[in-house]
Amino acid sequence: MTVAKNLDESENVDAVLLDAVNLALHYEMARDESVVVLGEDIGSNGGVFRATAGLKDKFGFKRVMDTPLAEALISGMAIGMASQGLKPVAEIQFMGFIFPAFEHLFCHAGRMRNRTRGRMTCPMVLRAPFGGGIHAPEHHSESTEALIAHIPGIRVVIPSSPARAYGLLLSAIRDPDPVVFLEPKRIYRGAQQLIQNNGQALPLDKCFTLREGKDISLISWGASISETLQAADVLAQKNISAEVIDVATIKPLDMRTILSSVATTGRCVIVHEAARSFSVGSEISAQVSEKCFLNLLAPVQRVTGFDTHMPYFKNENYYLPSAQDIVASALKTFKES
Amino acid sequence: MKRAEHLVTNLGHQSLVQFHLDYIQFLGEQSQWVSERPGFASDDWLLKSYEYMVLNRVFDQKAIALQRTGQLGTFPSSLGQEAFGVAIGMALQKDDVFVPYYRDQGAHFLRGHKMEDLLLYWGGDERGSAAGPKQDFPVCVPIATQITHAAGAAAALKIKGQQQVAMVTIGDGGTSKGDFFESLNVAGVWQLPLIVLVNNNQYAISVPREMQCGAGTLAQKAIGAGVHGVQVDGNDVMAIYQAILEARQRADDHKGATLIEVMTYRLADHTTADDASRYRSSQEVKEAWLKEPIKRLQSLLFDLKLWDSEKEKTLQAQCTDKVDNAVKNYLNTEPQSPQSMFDYLYSEWPENMNEQLDILGDKVERMDNHH
Incomplete structure (x- = not known):
């Protein structure tokens, strides 16, 4: 320290x-x-x-x-x-x-x-x-x-x-x-x-767009941002331009930034460590389908933890979303469109 | 099987520590002095206490009548516990922090809360908690949670170097919860200027005191937390006040918190939604009526020649007038708009709530058209 x-x-x-x-x-x-x-x-x-x-x-x-x-x-x-x-x-x-x-x-x-x-x-x-x-x-x-x-x-x-x-x-x-x-x-x-270290604060009601892209929106927060950015790099090698959004403030949720991104790209993958069902990802996905349905070129994908207990650490890497998982889900949106 | 002799003796034991607890009472059950009249209990002080206790009871009866006629929601009566709230209200100083539970009407009146606001609260309107001293907490329904807030408020007073106390109320049932012990415990460690008043009215809804806790008194829970404990006669308004005075002195001397177990009896149902006859005998309640605090103080006032039936008649009429006036104001209060449920959610309006506000707007229109 x-x-x-x-x-x-x-x-x-x-x-x-x-x-x-x-x-x-x-x-x-x-x-x-x-x-x-x-x-x-x-x-x-x-x-x-x-x-x-x-x-x-x-x-x-x-x-x-x-x-x-x-x-x-x-x-x-x-x-x-x-x-x-x-x-x-x-x-x-x-x-x-x-x-x-x-x-x-x-x-x-x-x-x-x-x-x-x-x-x-x-x-x-x-x-x-x-x-x-x-x-x-x-x-x-x-x-x-x-x-x-x-x-x-x-x-x-x-x-x-x-x-x-x-x-x-x-x-x-x-x-x-x-x-x-x-x-x-x-x-x-x-x-x-x-x-x-100048005391400059950041807004509490805004998502941060970490990387701009035009083909797919990758939405995540917390530690999973690392894997999401890695996945964007891999996708870039496949000529897929991924936008990466760090939600940052989970509540109140800045859907405006997310919706305007998805409206542009037409594809959306949501990535989080938390259990899959009834999650923040569920909420984002619901709002994307409510408000962005006609812009979607493929169903929304989610890369998440499971609706299990968090496994003890010997198996935790099977639970946590990886960059490979994110890439696989992203590619699915291109197959299905 | 016969128990081995060596297992039941106290081999190797030494006395480690011993505790004792005091009980405070000035006025006995027949309104006779059992201790010398305390200095604070001037004629004026006694009269003021009495008048507020009577006001509390008149308000209580009216609130129950309003509930029975569909004009108020569920209401927790303080019948028989008027000395508890009034002693607290008399003892609170302007800049103290009061952290109530939900049966402290007498304290609220003395704290300057309007009766119509209390009715608004129990009548299902958030504005009932809008007024009052800025530092005081609103009525607290989730049992015992308020005591951690009081501990935090007491810590804030100490951090800011303010010579005041936080005073919190809780029922006998609340002493079974973790929040109660966690708060007393930190008050002991940090020597907080905290006064905890337990309204031991013998019942937590239907569960009697002896099924709530195996300890002989609730006051002794103070000992395990390293704070001072005392039990007082809750039908004697002076005994409660004396305990608070001592507790304040202790806080002022940086000697920490006090737990005061106030022995009362809940003469009414737990709330208007309860029927106490299901779990206690009418004989028990009849006996409790013989000890109730208003009659006890009234007899003293008669003995001291401070009171007569004419004054009693006048006071009853005045209290009824005040309560009736508050009820009128309460019933004439324009309701909040349905949209007010969205108010004060955050300090600033979150833009993402616009959609839900619109949904409510449509619903309001549909409901109003339907009517």
């Missing part, structure tokens, strides 16, 4: 996604003293992945709080803090342990503004590492973003690169509404990117 040490020395930092999270937390805590951080092992230990390293030394135990081991409490306390003018950024250590927080997300955080007609709001962020691919124990690899996206009043944000992690986390903290910020841990220490 180099970032925490070098923060004051350089405005531009080479950072992996994990560094970018750390960098954004440092930046925003320095800029806004109402920002506080809480969670299990996030203080003295700097987080089990080191995402909060250096914060306690810099900002003190009153703003960087190691909590007891209780996820319902962490989420509930974040609501209590947010209601009193703080901007809590709470960490759930792994998304597999987020379930005790669901009652607070659904029954309180998401509806506080609505049920008090705007009197009380809930500007909190709940961060959690998620997804498979790091050979973690049972319960440490699931992708359950669709469960959270189903909750009214919550934003769900998933970065797929260091720069987007930095900019999106800043906007998540600044947003006046509750945001669940899911960090794809498989790419926590992936490719480095030069981050301008």
Whole structure:
């Protein structure tokens, strides 16, 4: 972890996604003293992945709080803090342990503004590492973003690169509404990117078009963006020009960008790690068929995890979407047209 | 089989730690002083408490009547627990954070909530929670969840260096939930300025207190969490108030949180949707009526020559007027538009909701034409 040490020395930092999270937390805590951080092992230990390293030394135990081991409490306390003018950024250590927080997300955080007609709001962020691919124990690899996206009043944000992690986390903290910020841990220490540590936030309501193309739209988010971009390279070798869209903000969903892409290309492949049915991919596919039906040259394809339990890690590569899977599904849309 | 002698002795044991709990009561069941009259309980204080408890009961009766005639939704009566809400309302300071559950009408009145707003809330209109002190939480229905919010609010007060407390209410059933223990536990570790008031009204819907928890008192749950615990007579408004005063002092002295178990009895059904005669005897309820808090305080006021039947008549009439007026305002409130369900979803209108708003618009038109 180099970032925490070098923060004051350089405005531009080479950072992996994990560094970018750390960098954004440092930046925003320095800029806004109402920002506080809480969670299990996030203080003295700097987080089990080191995402909060250096914060306690810099900002003190009153703003960087190691909590007891209780996820319902962490989420509930974040609501209590947010209601009193703080901007809590709470960490759930792994998304597999987020379930005790669901009652607070659904029954309180998401509806506080609505049920008090705007009197009380809930500007909190709940961060959690998620997804498979790091050979973690049972319960440490699931992708359950669709469960959270189903909750009214919550934003769900998933970065797929260091720069987007930095900019999106800043906007998540600044947003006046509750945001669940899911960090794809498989790419926590992936490719480095030069981050301008200037506090520039990215929009929370927009998909990012990572690569323009005219023949097919590949829609994904999180760690699967890597395989999706690889697949686009393979398709390019076959003279197929693929547009790659990083959804980034799962909710509210920017269908405008997705629909305008699919309307142009006529083909759509949706890629995600999460289970196939009742998923964010299901929603995108439904809206594409509702609103883009006559532009489609082939049925929408989905490359996803299965409606099984996430297998233990010896089999996880059979569960996770690969670049080959994406290419195969993309080619299918050309056969069927 | 005969048990081996060595298994049932306490070989090797030493006394490790011992605990005790206090019980607070000033006014006995016959309205006799069992402890010296506390300094805060001036004539004015006693009269004000009494007047709000009576207002609470008049409101309660009216709310139930409205529900029975189809003019209000399900309503949780606070009959017999008026001292609980009123003592809290009397003890709350302006900048404290109040985190209620759903049976705190007396506290709400003293907190400045309008009765018509409470009726709006239980009458199915979100605007019922729109007013009130900015920092106070709205009524909380999911059991015990509010206590984690209160812990967070107390932590915020501490972080910001504010000399105030967060006060939260919960029922006896709520003490069985994880959120209750998780919150007390963190309050112990972080020495939070938190006051937890358990309205132990002996029933969680139908489940009696002794089937809720094997411990002799609920107050002793404080001990396992490292916070102070005390039990008080919930039919004695002064006992509840005294416990809160001490708890506030403890918080001000940075000595952390207090759990106050308030012993009450739910004289009514759980809510208007319940029928308590299915699970408890009328004899039990009859006996509980002998201990109820309003009669107990009224007898004291008579003894102190602060009250007479003329004053009682006037107060009843005043309370009825206030409640009737609130009911009129409630019933005359223009309904929100159906589209208001889309309001306040986020701080900014999400563009992708336009489509669903249009769908609702069409539905509204169809329904209105149909009528």
